[in-house]
Amino acid sequence: MSHATTRAPFKARADAALADRTLKLAIDRTTGTAEAKRAAALSAFPEFEAARARGKAIKDHVIAHLDHYLEEFERNAIASGARVHWAADDAEARAIVTRICLEADARLVTRAKSMLGEEIGLPHALADAGIERVETDLAEHIIQLAGEAPSHIIWPAMHRTREQVADLFRTGHHPPPAAEDPASMVQSARRELRAKFLGADVGISGANFLVADTGATCTVTNEGNAELTTTPPRIHIVTAGIEKLVPSTAHAFALLRLLVRSATGGEMTQYTTFHCGPKRPGDADGPEEMHIVLVDNGRSRMLADEFRAMLRCIRCGACMNHCVVYRQIGGHAYGGTYPGPMGAVLTPVLDGLAAARDLPHACTMNGRCAEVCPVGIPLPTLLRAWRARSWREGREPGAVRAGLSLWARLATRPRLYRLASRIGVRGLRLFGRGGWIARLPLAGGWTAHRDLPRPEGRTFMEQYRAWQARKGAGR
Amino acid sequence: MTARDRILNAVRAGLPTPRATPDAIAAEARALLDAPEARRPALAAPGLADSFCAKAAALGTTVARLPDLAALPEAVRGYLADHGLSATLALQPAPSLAVLDWSGIERHSAIAPDEPVALGLARWGIAESGSLVIHSGPDTPILLSFLPLHHIVVLHEDRLLPHLEDYAARTAGEAPPRNAILITGPSGTTDIEGSYVRGAHGPGFLHVILIAPEARPAD
Numbered sequence: 001m002s003h004a005t006t007r008a009p010f011k012a013r014a015d016a017a018l019a020d021r022t023l024k025l026a027i028d029r030t031t032g033t034a035e036a037k038r039a040a041a042l043s044a045f046p047e048f049e050a051a052r053a054r055g056k057a058i059k060d061h062v063i064a065h066l067d068h069y070l071e072e073f074e075r076n077a078i079a080s081g082a083r084v085h086w087a088a089d090d091a092e093a094r095a096i097v098t099r100i101c102l103e104a105d106a107r108l109v110t111r112a113k114s115m116l117g118e119e120i121g122l123p124h125a126l127a128d129a130g131i132e133r134v135e136t137d138l139a140e141h142i143i144q145l146a147g148e149a150p151s152h153i154i155w156p157a158m159h160r161t162r163e164q165v166a167d168l169f170r171t172g173h174h175p176p177p178a179a180e181d182p183a184s185m186v187q188s189a190r191r192e193l194r195a196k197f198l199g200a201d202v203g204i205s206g207a208n209f210l211v212a213d214t215g216a217t218c219t220v221t222n223e224g225n226a227e228l229t230t231t232p233p234r235i236h237i238v239t240a241g242i243e244k245l246v247p248s249t250a251h252a253f254a255l256l257r258l259l260v261r262s263a264t265g266g267e268m269t270q271y272t273t274f275h276c277g278p279k280r281p282g283d284a285d286g287p288e289e290m291h292i293v294l295v296d297n298g299r300s301r302m303l304a305d306e307f308r309a310m311l312r313c314i315r316c317g318a319c320m321n322h323c324v325v326y327r328q329i330g331g332h333a334y335g336g337t338y339p340g341p342m343g344a345v346l347t348p349v350l351d352g353l354a355a356a357r358d359l360p361h362a363c364t365m366n367g368r369c370a371e372v373c374p375v376g377i378p379l380p381t382l383l384r385a386w387r388a389r390s391w392r393e394g395r396e397p398g399a400v401r402a403g404l405s406l407w408a409r410l411a412t413r414p415r416l417y418r419l420a421s422r423i424g425v426r427g428l429r430l431f432g433r434g435g436w437i438a439r440l441p442l443a444g445g446w447t448a449h450r451d452l453p454r455p456e457g458r459t460f461m462e463q464y465r466a467w468q469a470r471k472g473a474g475r
Numbered sequence: 476m477t478a479r480d481r482i483l484n485a486v487r488a489g490l491p492t493p494r495a496t497p498d499a500i501a502a503e504a505r506a507l508l509d510a511p512e513a514r515r516p517a518l519a520a521p522g523l524a525d526s527f528c529a530k531a532a533a534l535g536t537t538v539a540r541l542p543d544l545a546a547l548p549e550a551v552r553g554y555l556a557d558h559g560l561s562a563t564l565a566l567q568p569a570p571s572l573a574v575l576d577w578s579g580i581e582r583h584s585a586i587a588p589d590e591p592v593a594l595g596l597a598r599w600g601i602a603e604s605g606s607l608v609i610h611s612g613p614d615t616p617i618l619l620s621f622l623p624l625h626h627i628v629v630l631h632e633d634r635l636l637p638h639l640e641d642y643a644a645r646t647a648g649e650a651p652p653r654n655a656i657l658i659t660g661p662s663g664t665t666d667i668e669g670s671y672v673r674g675a676h677g678p679g680f681l682h683v684i685l686i687a688p689e690a691r692p693a694d
Contacts, residue, residue, distance in 0.1 A: 051515065067487050223677065280611075286617065
C-alpha cells in the first residue's frame with residue numbers, strides 16, 4: 001500500500017515540516033489541548049490503571065482466540081441480515097467496496113471517518129470508479145477540500161489553522177461562511193453537507209468495535225455524522241480490521257472508557273452507536289442492505305511475529321499527542337496512513353520496511369507513548385524491534401553501520417573506550433561558547449536545530465574514580 | 476481458496492494448537508468482566524437521577540424534572556418560548572406521547588432536513604455518563620435524534636441504570652435493534668484547532684425531561 005506514502009524521503013519531509021512555523025502553531029494548539037484534557041479526565045478516573053490492565057487483557061484474549069471470534073461475529077452478523085465479506089489485503093477490500101457501489105448504481109457516497117478506509121485507499125478507489133465521495137466528519141471535510149491526507153487519526157485536519165480552514169471554506173462552501181470563527185465555520189459545514197447526507201446512495205463507515213456475540217459494529221463520533229451517514233442511504237458498508245473484535249457489548253464498554261478518555265479527554269463520545277444488520281421490517285428508517293468488509297491487510301502476519309502487541313491498538317491517538325517527534329513534525333512527514341509512534345510501528349507492516357525504514361528511527365525512546373497507551377502497547381520496544389530487523393536485513397546505511405561497528409569495538413574494550421571518552425570530552429570543550437556548543441564539525445545535523453551543552457571537563461568514570469578515592473580517604 | 480479461508484488459515488497459523496474450546500473461551504471472556512466496580516468511575520452522586528443530571532449538565536445537556544408525563548406539553552411550550560422557537564414540533568410517533576394534550580403546538584412525524592425541534596423518548600438512561608439510550612424501531616426513527624437543531628428527550632426516571640454494563644446486561648439475550656445509540660450530550664466537534672463547537676451535524680441543543688417514577692402509567 002503506497003498511495004498515501006509521499007515520494008520524498010522521510011528526512012526531506014521532516015525538514016520541510018520543521019521549517020513550517022504555521023504547521024507548528026497548528027499542531028501545538030490541538031495537541032496541547034488534547035494532552036491537558038486527557039490528564040484531567042484521568043485524574044477524575046482513579047480506576048484508570050486497573051481499567052487499562054483489563055483493557056489490555058480483553059484485547060489479548062481476543063487476539064489469542066481471533067479465529068473463534070471472527071467466526072462467531074460472522075455467524076451473528078449474517079443472522080442479523082448483514083452480508084459479510086473478507087478481504088485479505090487492501091486491493092481486495094477496495095474491489096469489494098467499489099463493486100457493491102457500482103452494482104447499486106451509486107452516484108453519491110457519504111463516508112464517516114475511518115482510518116481503515118484510508119489504509120486501504122478507499123478515497124482513491126471510489127474516485128477511480130467515478131463515484132462522488134463526500135467526507136462527512138468535519139476534519140475529513142476540511143482535508144477533502146484541501147486535497148490532503150489525514151495528519152492525525154483523531155483530528156485529521158490538525159495541521160490546519162483556523163485561518164487556513166477559513167480560506168478553504170470561503171471557496172469551497174456555497175454560500176461561504178458568515179464569519180470565520182470556528183462556530184460560524186462549523187455551522188457552514190452543517191449547512192453545506194446536509195443535502196449530501198440525505199441524497200447519498202451508499203454510506204460507508206468504519207468500526208471502533210465488532211461485537212462477536214451480536215454481530216453488531218460500533219462507531220463512536222462526537223458530531224453525529226456517522227448516523228447521518230449510515231441511516232438515510234439504501235446501503236451501509238462497514239470496513240473494519242479483523243483486530244476490532246470484542247466478545248460482547250460489555251467488553252466494548254470497558255474499552256470505550258479507555259478509548260474516549262485517551263483520545264479526546266472526554267468520558268463518552270456524544271454518539272456511541274451499535275449497527276446490527278439492515279433496517280428491520282417496519283422500522284421507521286435505516287438502510288435496506290448492510291455489508292461488512294473484514295480486512296486483514298497484514299494483521300494475521302503481525303499475529304505470528306514480534307509485533308503482535310500492536311494488534312491491541314484501539315486507535316486513540318494518545319501516543320502521537322504525547323510524542324516529542326510528532327509534535328515537531330506533524331503527521332504528514334511520516335508519509336503513511338498512521339503517524340506518530342503507532343504509525344511508525346504499523347507503516348513498516350503495511351508498506352514494507354524498505355519503504356519505511358526511517359520511521360522507527362524517528363523516535364527519542366523517551367517512552368512517553370508507552371506510558372499513555374490505554375492498552376499497554378510497548379511502543380518503544382516494538383520500534384526497537386524494527387531497528388533490529390532493519391540491521392539484520394542489512395538495510396542500515398553504510399555510514400551508520402560503520403559508525404556503530406566502530407562504537408561497538410570501543411564499547412567492548414573498556415580501557416580504550418575510557419581513553420576515547422577522555423579525549424572526546426576535552427576535544428568537545430574546544431567548540432563550546434558560554435556553556436553551549438552551537439556548531440560542531442560533522443554534527444551539523446544535530447547542531448542545526450539545537451545546541452549541545454558544553455561538557456564540564458571530565459568524564460563520568462573519571463569523576464566516579466575521584467569520588468571513590470575521596471570516600472576511601474575519608475573512611 | 477476464498478479470502479475467508481486464507482485469512483482464517485493465516486490467523487490460525489499464528490496461534491498455538493490445539494485451539495481452546497468455545498466453552499473455555501466463553502469462561503475466560505466472562506472472567507474479564509468480573510468485579511467491574513474496580514475498573515469504572517464511581518457515580519457522580521449517590522442517587523441515579525442526581526448522578527445522571529450532574530453528568531448531563533457537565534456536557535451542556537439541559538435537564539428539567541417533571542412530576543408526570545401529563546405535564547410534558549406545558550414544559551415543551553415553555554422550552555420553545557424560552558428559545559424563541561415557533562410552536563412546531565417533530566414528535567416521535569409513540570402512543571404514550573400521542574395521547575397528551577398538545578394544544579397550541581403544531582405536531583408532525585416527518586422530520587425535515589433542517590427540523591428546528593424534535594421530541595422523542597429514551598429507552599434507558601445511564602447514570603454513570605449522563606447518556607440516553609435510543610433503539611431504532613417502527614415508532615423510533617433514528618433521524619429524529621440527528622436532524623433537528625433542538626433535541627428534546629423524555630426519560631422516565633425508573634429507566635435509569637447505574638452503569639454501562641447494566642445496560643449491556645439488561646439487553647443481553649434480546650434480539651438487538653438495527654441501531655442502539657447512546658447519546659451523551661449535544662453534537663460537538665473539536666476539529667478546528669481543538670476548540671469545542673456545538674451543533675456540528677447533529678443537534679446543537681439537547682434537553683432532557685426526567686419524569687418522576689411514581690407517575691409512570693402502567694405499560
